[in-house]
Amino acid sequence: MSVPKADSSEQLPPTVDLSLDAQGVDASGQLADTVKTNPEEGMALRHAVLDIPPKDEPRLAYANWLMFTGQGEQAEFIRLQCRLAECNTSPDHRIGQECNCETCQMRKRVAVLLIPRTAADWGEVKALESAGLTVPAQLVTGQLPYVPGGLGLQWVRGFPARVTAPTAVFLKIAEALFRRHPITHVTLIDAEQYLWTENRSTGEKHYWLNVPGKKIWVGTKGPGGTERDSNPKEFSRWIQEGISRACVVRGRKLAGLRV
Numbered sequence: 001m002s003v004p005k006a007d008s009s010e011q012l013p014p015t016v017d018l019s020l021d022a023q024g025v026d027a028s029g030q031l032a033d034t035v036k037t038n039p040e041e042g043m044a045l046r047h048a049v050l051d052i053p054p055k056d057e058p059r060l061a062y063a064n065w066l067m068f069t070g071q072g073e074q075a076e077f078i079r080l081q082c083r084l085a086e087c088n089t090s091p092d093h094r095i096g097q098e099c100n101c102e103t104c105q106m107r108k109r110v111a112v113l114l115i116p117r118t119a120a121d122w123g124e125v126k127a128l129e130s131a132g133l134t135v136p137a138q139l140v141t142g143q144l145p146y147v148p149g150g151l152g153l154q155w156v157r158g159f160p161a162r163v164t165a166p167t168a169v170f171l172k173i174a175e176a177l178f179r180r181h182p183i184t185h186v187t188l189i190d191a192e193q194y195l196w197t198e199n200r201s202t203g204e205k206h207y208w209l210n211v212p213g214k215k216i217w218v219g220t221k222g223p224g225g226t227e228r229d230s231n232p233k234e235f236s237r238w239i240q241e242g243i244s245r246a247c248v249v250r251g252r253k254l255a256g257l258r259v
């Protein structure tokens, strides 16, 4: 795997060798000496995952580290979900369809590995509770849907990526959450009651989340933009995406990650 020269690679710790394959061996079949088993190495690799959520390479490098520190199940899970993310776009393999092909076997294995017990462990739920989480943490998958009131965590490419929560809960643990997981999507189930609209004389409408201690900008609709009343479905989709973007930016800033 080649590492792009773009700015996305600049902040990776210098000891991280992204050329390793998924098994952690180099081309000569030797265990790569850049794979270390000390905790600092693990933290650096984990930070690389947080720093560039869209990239698979840091995730696979972290999986290698997990493998060499005896955390083989989690390593296998990350590798499987990264491979499955590529298969999921195949029209032959929609969720719910099942045959005995490699993709379906990987899906079954993922379902065996990611259960509430491992999700609590890999999702570092105890640390989130220490940070103030007072509602149940839930694993959200095809079989286990979000139950309103809790903290829903959905795993994508090996890590919690999609969060669903009441606004007050999210605000309380946002920093702890983004320090641990490469979160890319946030759904606030009660955002509507915090939504604040600013009408400009130009006809523009600015939307904010007016939460305790902070006004978080969500987005702007120009004159004639799809409105809440004329097209509620379209408006709801737009505002949900805006809220998610605003929450991800807020969480990453709080956690000291670049946005």
Ligand SMILES: [Zn+2]
Binding pocket: 093, 098, 099, 100, 101, 102, 103, 104, 105
């Ligand atoms: Zn299949």
